Amino acid sequence: MKKIKKLIPIIILILFLISMIIYSDVVIKSVSFAVTLCINNLFPSMLPFLILSSILCNYGFVELVSHILSPLMKNLFHINSNCAYILILSMLSGSPSNAKYIKELLDGNRISINDANQVLLFSHFVNPIFIIGTVGTIFLGNKTYGFIILISHYLANLIIGIMLRKKEIPKSIPRNNNFFNIKPKGFITTLKSAIKDTIDTLLVVFGTITSALIFSSIINAFFNFNPIFNGILEVTSGLKYISINSNTILFKIIISTFFISFGGLSIHAQAISILDNKDIKYIPYLEARILQGLISSIIAYIMYMLINNII
DSSP, X not given: OHHHHHHHHHHHHHXXXXXXXXXXXXXXXXXXXXXXXXXXXXXXXXXXXXXXXXXXXXXXXXXXXXXXXXXXXXXXXXXXXXXXXHHHHHHHHOTTHHHHHHHHHHHTTSSOHHHHHHHHHSOOOOOHHIIIIIIIIIISSOHHHHHHHHHHHHXXXXXXXXXXXXXXXXXXXXXXXXXXXXXXXXXXXXXXXXXXXXXXXXXXXXXXXHHHHHHHHHHHHHHOOOHHHHHHHOHHHHHHHHHTSSSOHHHHHHHHHHHHHHOOHHHHHHHHHHHOOTTSOHHXXXXXXXXXXXXXXXXXXXXXXXXXHHO
């Protein structure tokens, strides 16, 4: 039985390799699409944001904001105030960066494993520049639609944070870092480090998107799935397919909002692999993403109807 279990992944990979050879034209188109998508849409929106957020961290911006938001974190979300660090940076840089920040605090014993599992549920954010610029302006052709999706996405996440909060208000864990005691590195050193970390992150994003697109394109070649499948697997490709669909703009906004809030299984895999901890629970995270997708879609629908009635 053990030998069979070891052979199964190899057999699947060989079959997948054969499929890539048979559908080589589909694979080439998928890779070309991934390159175009990343260079023209994702990288321009993510690169400056990631570099700036990394520099801000060096100068103690996170410690300052975390200190200010301590009462909010404890009283509203019933979670350790140190998690404000994760929430703020996740809002700025998006997922799966939230997993990286959770791991940093978990490894530094600044949050517990329970805090890590809880904050993971409502720290799934997508880069705001990507939502407004790429999804709203480029994919849907109107920046207003991007703001509708952005607000819906963020509100749904915060609602989930309140809905799924623990009953007890946690006691504060003594903070070792104080904003006024931070000694930042030199700007040039910080800039070099920020650029290196950003490039590494973008390469991981590119690799994940490319792999997901190749996989989904081969599956589509066999079963001819619709764009919904692509969005569940990899959010960016799903958003692109929805944008060129002939459905109404309201339908596109609602489905795009769901895709962004759900995040795609590729981002789920990245987040869980970054955390790499057997005590991190995936099923509650998956359920929270489905719930976020549904709540954000409802909010997006209401906002769209209100805006159109006002106009």
